[in-house]
């Protein structure tokens with residue numbers, strides 16, 4: 001069973017925070033010297049083996065790191081940093097179920113959810129729920145007998161984003177007669193537009209909430225239950241199920257089909273648990289097991305590969321290099337696969353809720369930057385929106401391209417165009433275009449009197465802008481599982497280097513409690529004790 005001793009705390013605090021290591025000082029020196037002036041074009045010209053040296057195959061994911069602003073020396077010091085910060089010991093403590101989430105006194109064991117029964121610290125409990133959940137999914141998927149056509153997941157944050165991201169990603173594997181809907185926002189427009197299209201007799205509601213207390217989810221679940229009753233839905237118990245750690249609260253709501261999980265599964269790490277029920281409903285038991293197996297393969301890679309060939313570790317180190325030495329405040333995610341359109345939103349919660357922290361494990365403010373802003377859109381759409389800024393704006397923003405070799409459709413010509421676009425963008429970011437090249441171009445649309453020199457400046461690109469390209473053979477359940485686990489462990493790595501707690505989220509609490517204070521004031525008009533701005537706005541909203 002899980003360790004509950006403060007062993008992990010002691011072990012983790014014995015390893016130094018990144019900025020107190022000699023590798024950190026070496027990185028600073030390296031950046032001041034060669035690092036700041038590093039030029040990708042020169043690096044490729046000088047080293048024909050650069051691509052081979054800086055690309056790596058992990059389970060399901062091939063990664064090309066060669067278009068990043070680093071060389072062998074940078075990587076060597078970054079790896080020293082990982083060793084000095086005890087990344088391996090911290091990783092082992094997580095896998096062993098030590099309570100590394102110190103502020104909540106919890107283990108962090110989402111990896112146990114995808115391990116084979118005998119290899120999982122909580123194998124019996126995990127697999128009992130998994131089997132029950134998958135059996136239930138199969139009965140619903142038998143749509144002739146179940147009569148279900150629409151599945152509505154009501155949940156928010158980690159109880160929403162995982163299934164929202166994975167179901168479109170795995171559309172090629174999805175049940176053709178089931179439609180999936182997601183209600184997350186407490187904004188009534190969300191649930192209203194979903195319910196408007198449904199027949200209660202053929203609808204299954206999944207109320208997904210780790211705590212079963214979250215305001216948005218509870219409010220939307222109550223609206224759904226009222227709508228169901230008012231529209232002749234029949235037996236609530238046949239049409240509402242819950243996925244939660246709080247089985248009692250689900251029962252009090254009137255739900256008796258509940259799939260549980262445990263406090264050692266963080267919300268943003270929970271798609272592998274009962275929270276993944278909508279995914280299992282969409283792709284079926286066998287494919288859901290493939291998803292888990294893909295994640296487990298990446299877990300083994302993270303746990304066993306030497307640091308220098310360990311992809312999540314390398315990506316976490318490169319993230320720290322950009323954030324703390326190049327001062328990059330954001331990272332763009334560009335998945336060249338329409339099925340991955342919700343991946344940037346999913347990764348926002350994963351990385352920013354995990355590593356958006358300002359004190360270390362000892363509660364000391366950290367003197368360096370932590371989580372970058374994560375943002376993005378699928379390619380090629382992003383190219384026609386914000387890529388202008390990536391190429392010619394004033395900020396250095398590392399871009400992460402995700403390319404999938406084999407499409408899940410029959411339009412080979414479209415797929416070739418998609419891949420060519422992804423490759424071209426990474427190339428353009430790196431190569432840029434000099435003013436001299438631009439000067440030589442004929443520009444028919446330019447104003448007649450414009451100075452050729454001015455025009456060339458507008459039309460040139462600085463280049464030397466970094467990117468990482470991840471390549472999947474195919475976006476199938478196994479590969480998606482590996483890809484998401486890769487991101488989880490990469491976030492773990494940067495969090496471990498920064499010596500922060502990547503597994504709590506106290507930053508969401510203050511707004512929740514102030515909302516509880518303001519809600520009755522909106523009804524009563526009481527502005528006593530409020531700041532003038534909030535009081536003024538509250539009065540305006542009540543008019």
Ligand code: F6P
Nearest residue numbers: 157158159209210211214267508
């Ligand atoms: O408000 C943040 C948060 O606690 C997330 O961490 C979590 O994923 C989400 O709310 C939903 O929580 P629950 O699953 O308990 O409803």
